[in-house]
Amino acid sequence: MSLPPEIPLLTGRPTTILFDLDDTLFDHTATARLALQSTATPLPFFRKVDFEPFYQRYSELLEEYHAQILAGRCSYEEARRGRFQRLLAQYWAAATEAEIEEFIRVNQANYPLLRRPVAGARALLQALKPHYRIGVVTNNRTEEQVEKLQFLEMTALVDALITSEEVGVPKPDPRIFHVALERLGARPEETVLVGDNWTADVLGARAVGIRPLWLNRFGAARPLAQVQEIAGFEPLADVLRKIQIPTA
Incomplete structure (x- = not known):
């Protein structure tokens, strides 16, 4: 997974999008x-x-x-x-x-x-890929997650895969997010993380200055009103809008 040579900085918008994998891109x-x-x-x-x-x-x-x-x-x-x-x-x-x-x-x-992606996940990555760095940060084994991305036909859409096995600590430990930022050449303030797990993804991202977008597919109560949420990846235009523009 090679990093594209240059990603244009979009004024007021992120340059880097991180995703969880299980129950975010892959429908575990x-x-x-x-x-x-x-x-x-x-x-x-x-x-x-x-x-x-x-x-x-x-x-x-x-x-x-x-x-x-x-x-x-x-x-x-x-x-x-x-x-x-x-x-x-x-x-x-x-x-x-x-x-x-x-x-x-x-x-x-x-x-x-019986494996399948979360509905709309691949279309979202395809829409983001030309404009943003894309990383996957996941609490699992590297070999398993590499194979999963291949099965989902998402390998070419991801610039970096960061696993807890590789880093040695799981989310929400700040170190795994710092490794992701370093590998993608990104700053926290220009990064968004999309994930389904409130503690590992949302709180983990916030602790290092990354803006989280909570994927809340099952209608759980949102503990913090200031954290944006989406119920899924469709319609695509609505999700892109929330990723690009940090509104309440």
């Missing part, structure tokens, strides 16, 4: 829901299970174990096994170790088959 939530539902539906235990609480519990465990991974307390494989063991212990108590392992294997196979 939709993919995870579909994969979990496809994995569980054929199994007898699932006939008596309400999917929404089942998925909600899965999401809670995913966040819990992801935090442990970022803190170095467990590996990705240990986290995956732990969250599925705890999930199925609650809903399928009679499951054997072999059945749990098979559930994990099938879910892993289903997930990549």
